[in-house]
Amino acid sequence: EVQLVESGGGLVKPGGSLRLSCAASGFTFSTYSMTWVRQAPGKGLEWVSSITSTNRHPDYADSVKGRFTISKDSARNSLYLQMNYLRAEDTAVYYCARVFGDTSGWWGIDYWGQGTLVTVSS
Amino acid sequence: DIVMTQTPLSSPVTLGQPASISCRSSQSLVHSDGNTYLSWLHQRPGQPPRLLIYKISNRFSGVPDRFSGSGAGTDFTLNISRVEAEDVGVYYCMQATHSFSFGGGTKVEIK
Numbered sequence: 180e181v182q183l184v185e186s187g188g189g190l191v192k193p194g195g196s197l198r199l200s201c202a203a204s205g206f207t208f209s210t211y212s213m214t215w216v217r218q219a220p221g222k223g224l225e226w227v228s229s230i231t232s233t234n235r236h237p238d239y240a241d242s243v244k245g246r247f248t249i250s251k252d253s254a255r256n257s258l259y260l261q262m263n264y265l266r267a268e269d270t271a272v273y274y275c276a277r278v279f280g281d282t283s284g285w286w287g288i289d290y291w292g293q294g295t296l297v298t299v300s301s
Numbered sequence: 302d303i304v305m306t307q308t309p310l311s312s313p314v315t316l317g318q319p320a321s322i323s324c325r326s327s328q329s330l331v332h333s334d335g336n337t338y339l340s341w342l343h344q345r346p347g348q349p350p351r352l353l354i355y356k357i358s359n360r361f362s363g364v365p366d367r368f369s370g371s372g373a374g375t376d377f378t379l380n381i382s383r384v385e386a387e388d389v390g391v392y393y394c395m396q397a398t399h400s401f402s403f404g405g406g407t408k409v410e411i412k
Contacts, residue, residue, distance in 0.1 A: 214401065224342075224350065224393055226401040238400055241302075274349055280397075284332060286356060287340040287397045291349035 181205040181290040183275045188295030195265050195299070201258040201275030201292060209253035212278035214288060215260050217271035217297075225271070228260065229278060229285075243269075265299045272296050303327050305394055307404035313412045320381040322407045324394035329374050331398070338397035341370055341379045344406075345390040353392075354379065386411065 187199040199215070214229040228249040230237045237249045248261040258275055272294040280286040304327040314320045322341075330337045341354040352361045354370040357377060367382040381388055389411060394404040 216401075216403075223391075223406045224344075224395075224403040226403065229401065278397075279355075283334045283336075284338075285397045285401075286336075286338055287352065287395065288342075288401070289352050289355075289361065291351065293349055 181277065183277065183290060183292035185273065185275045185292045185295035188273065188297045190298045190300065191265055192301050193266060193299055196261070196263045197265065197297060199260040199262065199273055199275075199295060199297070201260075203256045203258065203275075203277075206277070208251075208256040212280070212285060213249075213251060213258045214276050214278050215249065215258075216274045216276055216288070216291075217269075218274070218294070219268075219271040222271075227273070230258075262297070265297075267299050270297060270299050303330070303396055303399050303402050305396060305402055305404035307392075307394055307407050309407060310405070311408045311410070313410055314381075314384045315412050316386060317383050320384050320388075320409060322379045322392050322394075322409075324372075324377045324379070324404050326375045326377075326396055328399075330396050331374065337373065339370075339372070339377050340395045340397065341368075342393045342395060342403075343388075343390055344393065348390075350393060381409075384409070384411070 182204045184202045215227040230249045234251040246264045250259045274294045275292040276288045277290045279289040342350040344350040358370040391406040
């Protein structure tokens with residue numbers, strides 16, 4: 180069974196930093212690309228960042244580019260999101276999710292974690 | 302960036318009756334490999350989203366056959382043939398042709 184468990188969320192002041200982690204199990208983590216998607220309270224889904232199976236070619240939404248860094252550690256079956264210079268508008272539930280597809284590209288997102296809440300407030 | 306627009310915002314439906322949700326993209330979702338990477342997701346309150354449909358019309362594992370997807374290019378539709386109580390929640394379309402982006406969501410509720 181595919182399982183994705185996020186951790187590391189919490190309350191942080193504007194300008195602060197936080198590192199989210201996602202522990203993956205139930206599949207061969209090293210062969211999958213992964214992504215972070217967030218959802219502000221009462222709002223829709225917003226893609227944040229993605230990374231390929233080999234921990235290359237990170238991609239970011241314009242809203243977080245230059246402030247967030249995604250990384251993947253296949254030895255630990257873990258995905259990370261380092262978030263710096265946090266703003267109030269970064270307040271959201273952050274979901275770790277698995278990207279599925281084939282050698283030609285990504286087809287979509289098939290499994291999601293339960294999410295971890297990040298609150299940016301003074 | 303590709304903008305995904307869903308209609309309606311809200312859809313009150315009667316149990317056992319059909320429901321339909323539309324999704325339009327700001328540009329074609331046909332990938333250079335010829336495929337169209339349009340998915341539909343369902344999110345119940347307090348739960349993460351779950352995948353229903355991928356590549357326009359392919360049902361994901363375990364998804365009931367009352368859910369079906371159709372469309373091409375920039376216009377797509379999710380149909381529920383007979384709505385059941387467990388189908389309430391918010392439905393999102395999502396494209397994966399050019400990075401990822403989501404529609405704003407359609408809330409399905411029982412009349």
